[in-house]
Amino acid sequence: MPALRRREVAPDASPVDLKRIERSALTRIKKAKTQNDVALLRAEVLGKKGPLGELLRGLGKLSASERPKVGAEINLLKARLTEAVDALAARLAAAEREATIEASRYDVTLPGRRAVFGARHPLRIVEDEIIAALTPLGFSVAYGPLAEHDWYNFEALNFPPDHPARDTQDTFFLGPRTLLRTHTSNVQIRTMVKEKPPVRVLAPGMVFRHDELDPTHSPVFHQIEGLWVDDHTTFAELKGTLYRFLQTLFGPHTRLRFRPSFFPFTEPSAEVDVSCIVCGGKGCRVCKSSGWIEILGAGMVHPAVFEAVGYDPDQVQGFAFGVGIERVAILKWGIEDIRLFFDNDLRFLEQFSGKAP
């Protein structure tokens, strides 16, 4: 029986025995690796059946004078060993926790699993910005056909047949009197033919000119045109509208310059410049040192246009303006080649909005 054997070699609580017991316990603690080892240590070293328990049980054999002293020494040893085992248990628990964390660690730096947004086309971004700048003034948005009749594209806009003004808009023809619209001004006519004044519309869309494609010209481009007609609209109000519009688009410090010009469908007509959006007017490569950049054409609707759509030019008046969307985008972002807009290269499109793959 093991108990008997232990009793046979039973220690006698001498300082030598206590030292031996302590040394052996500490060795076991050092070698312990698991919580199970800790449980065994608690049972076999610190437990009642362990060597310390045995010594305590043997106190009865000692004299009353020795008993307190030896008892105290045994208890001190037991306390020390208990502390060491507790520390071991805590250490092991912490290591296990650490191991568990390491094993299941989630890489929080992984890019998120997301719904990727597509990129808006820069021409649409500009179109949206222009519409957003102007709709608060009371404009609505209208669309019209791209394949158009000469009358809507030219004649009603006071470009008579055989007039040199037509030279300024080289045209793609579909038939003798049908063509691809050269401007979105056809929407002016279509809107006024359909509606009674007041009329306040923006007409964005694709337009066509018979030009070869090169870095600064495209046979296909985009315009947005504004038309405001009622019974009292003035040239001063055209100016006010364009100040609000262009300062919203290019910043509140933008200055405007109005120069007399000619469009068959407006009178008076103006070419409008903004202070250079790159140098602010000091002079640079973009504005060719002039400090100004030509941005749009505008004017008061020509009475002949009102007559064409059946309005009485003595009763109604209004203004119109047109801006090239590519032109604004090119200026806004410093794009050097108009062809980039139509390649639809994602490396280009993704620079303007949205996506980070």
Place this chain on the structure above:
Amino acid sequence: MKISLEWLADFVELPALPELLDKLLAAGVQIDRVDDPAALIRGVLVGEVKSVAPHPNALRLRVCEVFDGQRTASVVCGAANVAVGQKVAYAPVGAKIPAFTIEARALRGVTSEGMICSRAELALEEKSDGIWILDATAVPGADIVQAASLSPILTLDITPNRPDLLSHLGVAREVAAATGQRLKPSTQRPTEKGPEATSLARVVVEEPASCRRYLARVVQNVKLGPSPAWLARRLAAIGQRPINNVVDVTNYVLHELGHPLHAFDLAKLNMENGLPTIRVRSARAGESLTTLDGVVRELSSEDLVIADAAAPVALAGVMGGAASEVTGNTAAVLLESAHFDPRRVRRTARRHGLKTEASYRFERGADPGMASRAVDRCAQLLVEAAQGDVAKGTVEVSQKGEPSREIPLRIERIARLLGIEMAPEEVVELLEPIEIRCTSRNESTLRFERPTFRPDLTREVDLIEELARRHGYDAISPQLPDASGNYMYTPPAATFRRDVREALLAAGLSEAVTWAFGSPKDHGGAEAPVRITNPLGEELSALRTSLVPGLLHALAHNQRHGGEHVRLFELGTTFHAGPRAGELDARDRELPAEEERVAVVMWGGRHFGRWYESGAQVDFSDLAGVLENVWSRLDGEAPLVLAPGVVPGGEPHCSALLQAGGRALGWAAQLAAEVLAARQLAGPVFAAELSLDVLAGLPRRAVRYTGLPRFPGTRRDVAVVAKRSLAAEGIRRFIAEHAGGELGREVVERVRLFDVYRGKPVPRSHVSLGFAIDYRSKERTLTDSEVNAAFEGVVQKLAQDLGVQVRR
């Protein structure tokens, strides 16, 4: 249109250049560029060539001694036209010419102390043949800028309404008005000598409507030769090459006064009634004319020509004929100064593909009041430049009853249109300097007469524009317009398009913009595309019938440039032969139909190659999901249905026709291998195209609140092994129809496909589909047994009616 400031100064005192440019700009004259040679040249002198010797080491070079007024320098020159005695532009060492500063340098062993310059080297013209030979009267040592009157040259962009600005005199008028001056008086009638012009030539105008005025002068004894230096220099300065004194003089007057003139060799005009005769008439069928450019032109009866007694000798207002051209043998010339109908000139010029300085001005409207002054000036210059004798008087045919040039202006209209008040006196003062004169006035209205050189002024508003221009556009204060009145509506088309775009962007597709025309190869197919009659090329001659080819083009571009995951969409217009829909007027009926569409292409990794993709590529269901997203963003009332069908260009096993609410919307498909191969595209590519017009017309779901369910529901699952050709949606609807059994259809809250399994043990031709059926009553809690009964019913019905294998 080039203007020399030195020439301009004949008519008006010029302010400093920057001020001049500002004034012109404010007057509405667009300045394209300003070239000031004086700013680019420093220290270039008049030199006299004293001797020319061959270069010892180079065949093409010469060694010249050039005298600069003080010393003689040795200059190596490579030009063939250098000769002893010439006055040349000599740039000594240290002088600056536009390209560089002159240094002494050895050329093949001979040191050149400077350079003899060509006009091109001084940036006076694009390209020169040889060195610039100056007028013989030039004084050696004089600065070239003064000696040759090198003047700043303005290049102006004149709008089509202002033909009056196509001359030095015209621009001078604007400068005078803008600076508060009067024009300097200029030369008048020529010195006449010899017989009456009417005894030397006659003029008959057969088409008075097309030629309201024809004036001719005869100049005899002209000596054809080079022009005087001053005249040649002025023409050269504005980019006109001097030819001979007669041609140069007519050209000079054109650029000075803006009136086109033509000189005929009088002796070459066929006679009628004993006199060389000019007939202004329409060409006759079968007639032809060799024009000055050497081209034989077949004439049409619509062409207005100048003929002699026998045949046409010029295209009126466009170009002269070769047969009556002034040559070395010419002794007498007939100078034509006429006013032709702008439309007639334009049509003739266009028909013959010609655009000349003359036609350009006549098309826009030459000044009928200038005809007489121009021919006088021209005749006088021929006296000076060609020692001619000007015959007395003119031969003239003019129509009476000039149209009125009077324009009324109602004072109140000014403020109404411009937003600024102007007193009548101010109005008169503003218009007077530009020669718009007040002829009468009453309390409310002023009447003005426009000058003959302003054909653009025809109505009240034209005068108001002149007032705004003279007052200064920048002097009108901006005001915000008044947006009151019965007008404010949300534009449904704009909102609708925005919703579609937002849904597609949110689904990860990027927005493309492609051209509305392309190759007939791409847009042929089943329907013949609408064609452009004057395309930029065959490849750009068809209006698009679909947006997809444009997107495939963009996809190919991205694939070529290393793109790996490409998803694009476009909202755009397609064109279709045949009439337009909707309300049509007569003009609309001539136009092709247009449709607004949206198209989508998708290719590449399902998750753009991100780490969680695990190799998955987009497939048809990704495409279907995108379309469902759009439909759900639009909140369509009827469900979007994708039905298996035949799509041209789609793989037969993976093509769908799109419908909603009984309307065909478009298609969605995996593109066929041959479509990809033809465009060298990597696949698989999934594409769809929908009509926005149809989509926009479909009803939207009206929002109606219903309370949340009060009784618990219960779920039953069923798995079905079906042939692949049996569409899941059909089975789902069958279950929804029948799962209620005796309880009725209302208790089937929803049937949802929750699992699709292909692979063992399901045979290859089959697929296993898992459906979850949610039962719920609105009135009570359903019992297990009644639900079980209903469920068993549908399970049996599936097996019986659809012939599928059912697993519970």
